[in-house]
Amino acid sequence: MQIIEINTHLLYHELEQPFQSSFSTFKARFHCLVEIICDNGIVGWGECLGSADINAAVVKSMSSLNIGHNPLNIEPIWQSVYNQYRDQGQRGPIHTALSGIDIALWDIAGKYFDAPIYQLMGGAYRMEIPAYATGGFRQEGCDHQQSCIEEMVARVEEGFKAVKIKIGFGVKNDIETIKALRQALGGDIEIMIDANHGYDTIDAIKIGCAVEQFNIEWFEEPVIPEALDAYQMIRARQPLPIAAGETWHGRYAIQTALEKNSVDILQPDVCGVGGLSEARKIITLCEVNHVRLVPHVWGTAVALAAGLHFHAIIPPMPICHNEYSPKLEFDRTYNPFRQSIVTKPIEHKNGVVPVPNGPGLGIEINKSMLKEFLPK
Ligand SMILES: [Mg+2]
Numbered sequence: 001m002q003i004i005e006i007n008t009h010l011l012y013h014e015l016e017q018p019f020q021s022s023f024s025t026f027k028a029r030f031h032c033l034v035e036i037i038c039d040n041g042i043v044g045w046g047e048c049l050g051s052a053d054i055n056a057a058v059v060k061s062m063s064s065l066n067i068g069h070n071p072l073n074i075e076p077i078w079q080s081v082y083n084q085y086r087d088q089g090q091r092g093p094i095h096t097a098l099s100g101i102d103i104a105l106w107d108i109a110g111k112y113f114d115a116p117i118y119q120l121m122g123g124a125y126r127m128e129i130p131a132y133a134t135g136g137f138r139q140e141g142c143d144h145q146q147s148c149i150e151e152m153v154a155r156v157e158e159g160f161k162a163v164k165i166k167i168g169f170g171v172k173n174d175i176e177t178i179k180a181l182r183q184a185l186g187g188d189i190e191i192m193i194d195a196n197h198g199y200d201t202i203d204a205i206k207i208g209c210a211v212e213q214f215n216i217e218w219f220e221e222p223v224i225p226e227a228l229d230a231y232q233m234i235r236a237r238q239p240l241p242i243a244a245g246e247t248w249h250g251r252y253a254i255q256t257a258l259e260k261n262s263v264d265i266l267q268p269d270v271c272g273v274g275g276l277s278e279a280r281k282i283i284t285l286c287e288v289n290h291v292r293l294v295p296h297v298w299g300t301a302v303a304l305a306a307g308l309h310f311h312a313i314i315p316p317m318p319i320c321h322n323e324y325s326p327k328l329e330f331d332r333t334y335n336p337f338r339q340s341i342v343t344k345p346i347e348h349k350n351g352v353v354p355v356p357n358g359p360g361l362g363i364e365i366n367k368s369m370l371k372e373f374l375p376k
Contacts, residue, residue, distance in 0.1 A: 001112065003071050005037040006063040006101070008056040011300065012375035019137035019333060022168025022198025022301045026137070027158030029335045031299050031376070032056050032301050033365075034100035038071055042111050045329045045365055046103030047302040048096045049246075049272035058097035066101065071108045078102055078277050095249035095274050102275025103306045103361070117309040117360060121280060124312035124355060131328040131353045132192065133158075134298075136165025136181075144169055145177045149184045155332060159350035162190035162217065162327060168198025175210045182214040192243075194220035201230045208238030218243040218265050218294075231262035243267055246296040250274050251281050258289040269296040270306045279310050287317060297329040301342040304330075304353075305361040308346070325331070328353050341366055 011031045018027045032052035036044045048055035065081050078098065085094045108163045118124045133155035136148040152163045165181065167174040174193075181191060193216055199207065202223035219240040223230045225247045235242050243265035248254050249272055257263065266286055270279045279295070286293040293314055296305040307328060316323035330348060331338070338347035343364040346353060356362025 001042070001070055001072065003036055003066050003069050004037045004039050004061065006066060007035040007037070008059050008374050009033040009370050010052050010056055011341070011370065011373040011375055012052075013336050015334065017334070018140040020140060020192075021137060021166050021196040023196060025140065029314070029337070031337075032059070032100065033300065033302055033341075033370075034059055036066075036071065036101070036104040036108060038108060039151045041366045042108050044071065044104035044106070044108035044111065045302050045361065045363075046100035046107065046275070047271045047306065048091070048100035049269050049298060049303070050096045051139070054093050054098050055100065058093045058320035059100055061082050062097060062101060069106050072112065074102065074105045074109065074277055077105065082274075091247070091253045093251035094280075096272045099278075101271065102277050103270065103302070106276045107360035113118045114359050116355075116357055116362050117175055117276065118312040118355060121276065121309070121313050125315055126312060127355050127357070129308060129311045129328040129353050130137040130162070130325055130357065131330040131348050131351050132164055132190065133160040133332045133351075134164045134329050135332045136163070137333060138166065138169055144173065145180055148177055149181055152181060153184055156185055156189055159348065160330075161188070161351050162192070164192035164194055164220070164329070167193045168195040168197065168338060169282075171203050171206055174207055178211045178214050180215070187215070190217045192217045192220060195222050197224045199223055201227075201233055203258065204234050205238045208234065208240045212239045215331070216240050220244060220267070221246070228257055228260040228262045231257075232260055235261065235264065241265055243294065246272065246275075246298075250278060251285060254282055254285055258285060258291055263291060265292045265294050266296055267296040269298065270310045271293075271299055271303045272296075276306060276310060280313065283314055287315070290317070291322070292317070292326075294326045298331055300338050301346050301363060302361065302365075304338075304346045305356050305363045308353065308355045309361065337369065340372075341369045
């Protein structure tokens with residue numbers, strides 16, 4: 001079996017209602033899929049996290065290194081491609097592009113061996129993943145507190161037992177929003193807060209101390225991801241568990257963050273960290289550093305499927321009668337192609353999502369839908 005073609009597919013949809021994290025405004029949904037075609041007709045799919053057009057350019061640049069190779073040599077391909085590009089980036093687009101390629105190669109391997117990816121990677125600890133609803137962005141031109149609470153009440157009515165909202169819109173505003181959200185949801189729903197590195201150390205510590213009383217599960221990306229010493233300081237000077245890792249790509253960046261004791265919860269994204277091959281290595285780093293691993297997920301059904309296979313193979317740490325299961329991040333913001341590009345949508349039932357059980361990623365791409373969302 002040989003790789004004969006590597007394509008990227010850009011998916012684009014302009015939003016009628018743009019939404020905001022602490023520092024960015026999402027005016028469109030824009031994602032990049034990777035398609036790898038083999039000479040025997042097997043096709044694998046992957047997805048890259050982050051800027052879709054940059055990822056597509058880097059995947060294109062990497063493609064010539066892979067054409068003609070046996071796609072089952074996933075690790076040698078990963079190592080040789082990364083080695084060619086490591087001088088230009090030990091994190092960022094090199095890793096996000098390589099992630100899409102790596103996931104597509106695992107999809108091919110699964111189809112070739114007629115086995116789900118989680119099986120090829122050593123087997124599943126769980127086949128149903130409890131999910132949390134991600135949302136609560138600030139809708140442009142709307143009152144954040146009101147729209148955030150309405151949205152999260154709806155998610156709980158849908159069956160989610162845990163929700164994550166965006167903060168980073170001012171200390172006072174954020175504290176009031178979190179207080180009102182806890183009152184609206186009652187005591188049994190888990191609440192996570194994500195500042196998307198919109199604060200400095202002083203304000204992050206203020207927020208963490210002020211909202212502890214509202215029983216917050218974790219405080220995500222309080223400050224910029226480069227500031228590892230600040231993460232360590234925030235952990236020491238406020239009471240909430242600190243989570244981060246969606247921008248720490250590759251084993252070296254993550255090892256550095258773990259050596260600095262930056263987080264209580266590490267959040268690598270399969271589509272950014274270097275694909276499923278690298279994600280599996282990150283499991284070992286978390287084990288030896290004794291850090292909880294709860295992956296980040298953001299993208300289409302391809303990213304969701306890859307994330308579910310990753311969740312399936314994360315061992316409980318420790319194995320015990322009352323094991324902690326890492327929750328699946330389930331983005332509930334509007335994205336018309338998230339599920340329509342696959343023949344069978346990945347959905348939750350009462351906040352629980354099954355791991356796809358078919359060969360490879362266990363999904364089938366609806367290719368005619370890809371054309372519907374081509375960038376204009
Ligand atoms: Mg985040």
